[in-house]
Amino acid sequence: MTLASPSDFEDNLQPQGWLRYFSFSLDHKVIGLQYLICGFIFYLVGGALAGIIRTELWSPMSDFVSRETYNETLTLHGTIMIFLWIVPVVNGAFGNYLIPFYVGARDMAFPRLNAVAFWLIPPAGILLISSYFIAGAAAQSGWTAYPPLSLTTPAAGQVVWILSVLLLGGSSIFGGINFIATILKLRRPGLKLMMLPLYCWAMLGTSVLVVLSTPVLAGTLILLSFDIIAHTGFFNPTMGGNVVVYQHLFWFYSHPAVYIMVLPAFGLVSEILPIHARKPLFGYTTMVYSIMAIVFLGLIVWAHHMFTSGTPPWMRLFFTIATSFIAVPTGIKFFNWLATLWGGKIALNSAMLFSCAFIVNFVFGGITGVALAQVPFDIHVHDTYFVVGHFHYIVYGGTVFVIFGSLYHWYPKFTGRLLNEDLGRLHFLLTFVGFNLCFAPQHWLGLNGMPRRVAEYDPAFTTLNQLSSVGALLMAISTLPLLINVVVTAINGKKAGDNPWNALTPEWLTSSPPPVENWHGEAPLVTEPYGYGQHLEAKA
Amino acid sequence: MTSTTPLQDSTAIEARQEQAEEAHGDFRLFGLATFLVADGMTFAGFFAAYLTFKAVNPLPEGGIYELELLLPTINTVVLIISSFTFHRAGKECRAGQLGASRLWLGITGALGAIFLAGQMVEYFNLPFGLTDNLFASTFYALTGFHGLHVTLGVICITIVALQTRPGGRISATDHFGLEAAELYWHFVDGIWVVLYGILYLL
Ligand code: HEM
Ligand SMILES: [Cu+2]
Numbered sequence: 185m186t187l188a189s190p191s192d193f194e195d196n197l198q199p200q201g202w203l204r205y206f207s208f209s210l211d212h213k214v215i216g217l218q219y220l221i222c223g224f225i226f227y228l229v230g231g232a233l234a235g236i237i238r239t240e241l242w243s244p245m246s247d248f249v250s251r252e253t254y255n256e257t258l259t260l261h262g263t264i265m266i267f268l269w270i271v272p273v274v275n276g277a278f279g280n281y282l283i284p285f286y287v288g289a290r291d292m293a294f295p296r297l298n299a300v301a302f303w304l305i306p307p308a309g310i311l312l313i314s315s316y317f318i319a320g321a322a323a324q325s326g327w328t329a330y331p332p333l334s335l336t337t338p339a340a341g342q343v344v345w346i347l348s349v350l351l352l353g354g355s356s357i358f359g360g361i362n363f364i365a366t367i368l369k370l371r372r373p374g375l376k377l378m379m380l381p382l383y384c385w386a387m388l389g390t391s392v393l394v395v396l397s398t399p400v401l402a403g404t405l406i407l408l409s410f411d412i413i414a415h416t417g418f419f420n421p422t423m424g425g426n427v428v429v430y431q432h433l434f435w436f437y438s439h440p441a442v443y444i445m446v447l448p449a450f451g452l453v454s455e456i457l458p459i460h461a462r463k464p465l466f467g468y469t470t471m472v473y474s475i476m477a478i479v480f481l482g483l484i485v486w487a488h489h490m491f492t493s494g495t496p497p498w499m500r501l502f503f504t505i506a507t508s509f510i511a512v513p514t515g516i517k518f519f520n521w522l523a524t525l526w527g528g529k530i531a532l533n534s535a536m537l538f539s540c541a542f543i544v545n546f547v548f549g550g551i552t553g554v555a556l557a558q559v560p561f562d563i564h565v566h567d568t569y570f571v572v573g574h575f576h577y578i579v580y581g582g583t584v585f586v587i588f589g590s591l592y593h594w595y596p597k598f599t600g601r602l603l604n605e606d607l608g609r610l611h612f613l614l615t616f617v618g619f620n621l622c623f624a625p626q627h628w629l630g631l632n633g634m635p636r637r638v639a640e641y642d643p644a645f646t647t648l649n650q651l652s653s654v655g656a657l658l659m660a661i662s663t664l665p666l667l668i669n670v671v672v673t674a675i676n677g678k679k680a681g682d683n684p685w686n687a688l689t690p691e692w693l694t695s696s697p698p699p700v701e702n703w704h705g706e707a708p709l710v711t712e713p714y715g716y717g718q719h720l721e722a723k724a
Numbered sequence: 725m726t727s728t729t730p731l732q733d734s735t736a737i738e739a740r741q742e743q744a745e746e747a748h749g750d751f752r753l754f755g756l757a758t759f760l761v762a763d764g765m766t767f768a769g770f771f772a773a774y775l776t777f778k779a780v781n782p783l784p785e786g787g788i789y790e791l792e793l794l795l796p797t798i799n800t801v802v803l804i805i806s807s808f809t810f811h812r813a814g815k816e817c818r819a820g821q822l823g824a825s826r827l828w829l830g831i832t833g834a835l836g837a838i839f840l841a842g843q844m845v846e847y848f849n850l851p852f853g854l855t856d857n858l859f860a861s862t863f864y865a866l867t868g869f870h871g872l873h874v875t876l877g878v879i880c881i882t883i884v885a886l887q888t889r890p891g892g893r894i895s896a897t898d899h900f901g902l903e904a905a906e907l908y909w910h911f912v913d914g915i916w917v918v919l920y921g922i923l924y925l926l
Contacts, residue, residue: 396765416854
């Protein structure tokens, strides 16, 4: 049996116009870019909200916006960044674009489901954001929506919030099903699982987490909406309900969710490093097994978010140990990346700068994570800015850095043009300095007891907060070189050629941008996607 | 190369999709099975919540409700039988006996409807309402969510039964719709058995 030959596809069937990005296109490449652009727009919105937060926190008093608006702002900020930017982009955008290439297919397993999954996102996002403009009616209970807070804050906004998170969860589940089916069922003949580029493994693991944990969040939010709308008492202590059950169910999703946000980034970095260091990925097999170990452990550590919720001692013990164990597979990956770089012919371009910075930031966030897993320490810093610092090092310093690095790396694939390196380095510099300036001080603030999610603070914390706000300003400015870069190069950027990085992974073994059917002929059989510095490179 | 409308674009991609299916066998059932795993996790979350509530949240004075066992037990039997009748319908279909298949599908659908009717009767005779207490709320949430699944199942069975008519979409060789509905129905039945055990017997 063979894959379709190119003559099966009429040349003029390749869609050209930009209008296709607004259509219900079934092409995985179009859908991937739809995710990317849509996600980036939401990133700008979420960033503007972060700007409001940091401006408010410039001074100890609540003077820039009202307290209610502050709470609405931080709720919307968190929800947008997680559900509308990171998850859709690091999974949906790069996953849809790359996975069919990596498995040697011409599309995802279920193209129509794929388009549906994407088109759930814009309405959900608009719904969520619109609630912000109805005065005093937006959700105020944070991205975690803990009851009883979420039961006592304005109901309308909370219900809108639940509705849009349900839509986004549905989108994510459909995406996950599609990735699992594509990776397991759609591989080109002869392509064994252990030959796949690592990003496939990352997406397989992530999708397993999505499919197993997102439905639990959906169920939980349905029960929460019953409490709000029908006045049941599932999570309402005054009616005999139990708030801790909500926390268990919520974190059963939301701890895996942090891996849904970071595992794909692990995968992308594992693609970028070997290409720009001209060395094979170190320890492929251990990489695969550590992804699987992280998936498994990721499902049994959720209660480390609940050490102060009256968890019994045995539970604390179990969850501390299980959480600390995650450091093992994560450490294996970390050292594998270092070993990949070791002695390589490293090209320190923008893609590589962001990827290397990812390693640095992530290891810092990982260390504070392991610290937070220790009960005596966590009781001290739980719900303080230390936690905010921790997860921003992971989610921003980790995943967002990788998204930017991936953009520089794959932009020539998407468009056939290279992004400008000078602007890229400026973007990197501003992001790196701004990011560290913004989030490093938050660890000190947290250690000294500044609670998170409060508009006011002790005046003793002013200096560190202002440092953090300056960092946030730099981060805001850093998007300018990126935007300029994308716009300018789209018009007259340097032509990239088909394979500017001399890469061996399958997406580069076709034209840039690729034809609708992905390859002009048969899909190539790539058995050694990381064979750099070996005999294969001569051919490339 | 000329620019094309999205319509042409999607026909090209559909053609491509058909080729992928030819090359790799039908993976739609695999996709459905993955979805059912996800759906099962929603139920698992509900079950976990219910069991925790039961373990740690005592009901207020006089709040313990005994559930009548007769009707739900009959309902359980009805649903289990319907799994077998659906299985039979699938067998007949694959053997080319579309008429017989349609008959068995009809029986299955009717059993599903009987189950739903039974559920309604039970609801109307219960001594508690949705918001009376934690047990009542969880009871309605669980059975209601499952009832929605049964309703969807009955609708699917009706559609599939119509498709087995001469000239319909389903034939002895091409019967994905039927197989999908069957898988789904077995899943819904399986969930009910667990639910019956946890809610009525435990
Ligand atoms: C390296 C292993 C990691 C460990 C051991 C770890 C541990 C922890 C612990 C114990 C907390 C709870 C702190 C508290 O609330 O008192 C926490 C919070 C958090 N972590 Fe991690 N973490 C790790 C990696 C990650 C990753 C990879 C991500 C995201 C991609 C992440 C995102 C978060 C988030 C979002 C929170 C705060 C949630 C909230 O309360 O709003 N963590 N982490
Ligand atoms: Cu966690």
